[in-house]
Amino acid sequence: MIQSCQNETSINFKRYYVNGKGLYEKNCQNCHGSDGKGLGTLYPPLTDSSYLNLNRNKLACIIRNGQTGTVRVNNIAYDGIMPGNQTLADIDIAQVIVYITNSFGNKQDFYDSEFAKNDLVNCK
């Protein structure tokens, strides 16, 4: 019973991760790079696990609505404008989050479309 549950989560995780990779390449990679290292101080890297962890519940809103103002990543300030993406559905955003938070040296928990839906309600 436990075994099968684990397997289902694991399959789901892989499904999200693979789809998330495709969505990342299409929507995020130009600026953040195939290695997630960003570009100079123009575009922040996605390699700061503690930033991603601390802001885990805000990631969905950032992806959908973009972000302005200064952010500190790996203790470096970035003040560019990140454009939002209104065309991504809740599940797409969850898949991108699973990919980003489990690539580039990050390793975080599974995040499904229900999490994204709940987080998106609280966007400011």
Add this chain to the structure above:
Amino acid sequence: MKKVVLVALASLIFQSCVNTSERKLPILGEREPVEKTVDGKLLIDTIYQTVPAFSYFNQDSIPVTNKDFDNKIYVTDFFFTSCNTICPIMHRNMLNVYTKFKGNPKVKFLSHTIDIKYDLPSKLKSYASKLGIEGNQWEFVHGSRDSIFGIAAKSYLVSAFEDSADPQGLVHQGWFILVDTKKQLRGAYDGTKNDQVNQLMKDMELLLKEEFGSEK
């Protein structure tokens, strides 16, 4: 007869050696034949397309002209700072080329913004700094609408134009154009493709050797 064959064979071998070891970059663009008389003999020469005089303002609000590129080879492209499609990929790649030739007084880089309204020199300065560029080996320039779009299409053969149907209002190609000391076009490389950017770096060394007798 044997001798003739031998000579022919020898010249063939010689020819092939020359071709492989001394690959020369082509000269691109328009060309026209002109007749001229040298020592009483009529000769046909070819005039190649060259980049005409230009004058822009760079990221330090200092005028930059074609004279700043005299006796240098340079790589040029068209971009804008708020572009989030091909520009970040182009400049991630251009940064690699810049890093390879950084400090070489015979090599310069010239990026023209096509966002005339927004990308004023102060904006270009902030962009250059964030990319990690200091000094003026890599010039980010702002010019009038006509001069920038005109030189793109006519002189560097790069398509760039304003298009209200595009989400960002500007459309342009991602070519890196290699220009020699005579202001002739010597190569065009897709700045979004790693293999073409690697070829550009090889071709720059080849051009430096042709122009200055040394790859460095």
